[in-house]
Amino acid sequence: MKNKRRVRLGDMLIHYGKITTEQLEAALFIQRNKNEKLGKILVDMGCIDDKDLYMILGKQWGIPWVDLTTQNIDPEAASLVQKNFALANNLIPFKKKWRFLHVAMSDPMNLFTLDDLEEITKCRILPYFASPVEITHAIAQHYQEETVPGSADDLIQVLSTVIQQTVQERASDICVEPSINRLNIRFQTDGKTVEVSICKHG
Known part of the structure; x- marks a missing residue:
């Protein structure tokens, strides 16, 4: 019995009416000259938004997708991981x-x-695809300010991850406001202002 081949992302985007054949061909041409994923290229071209991309990725890989703009987030579930872990790995229970x-x-x-996640929470993990920007926004909304344990390198890693996500999602007006004990990060994406505060103890 032959293994079932996974449908390519571009073909799935066309099948669900998210892009045209011409847009896919243009994106593939760009991909041949860039070391970037096809989905990111299509988002950068303005052909799809990141929500459509992650929804189709979920269908491609057989992993459910969740819309965090409408999904209620249980504070008890979110509290099972620390804010710095959620930020560094771009996730939220x-x-x-x-x-x-x-x-x-x-x-x-x-x-x-x-x-x-299984080690930290002692739970069986059921993963979902979700938009990176929606995850960052949800983290900012549902976590209280907390200290980031460890050295300055730990803080830099969290900060680097957040900034990388904002750049990948073409966020604008990225503002980093440092103080003695805190970093405030604010940026615009899809017409929304997202604020993330990271506290540091020495």
Whole structure:
């Protein structure tokens, strides 16, 4: 029996009416000259938004997708991971039922992160695809300010991850406001202002 081949992302985007054949051909031409993923190129071209991209990725990989703009986030579930871990890995738990923890992730196929989540939460992890910007926004909304344990390198890693995500999602007006004990990061995306505060203790 032959293994079922996974449908290519571009073909799926066309099938669901998200892009045209001409747009796919243009994106593939760009991809041949750039070391970038096809989905990011299509988002940069303005052919699709990141929500459509992650919804189709979920269909492609057989992993559910969650819209964090409409999904209620259970504070008890979110509290099972610390804010700095959520920021560094671009994820947020949004529901817990029995021993199963439902987690929105920009990369739900990262086995190392999934293993870390199971170790930290002592739960069975049910991963979902979600928009990276929506995850960052949800983290800013649902977590209280907390200190980032460890050295300055730990803080830099979290900050670097947040900035990388804003750049990838073509966020604008990125503003980093440092102070003695805190970093405030503010940026615009899809007409919304997202604010993230990271506290540091020495």
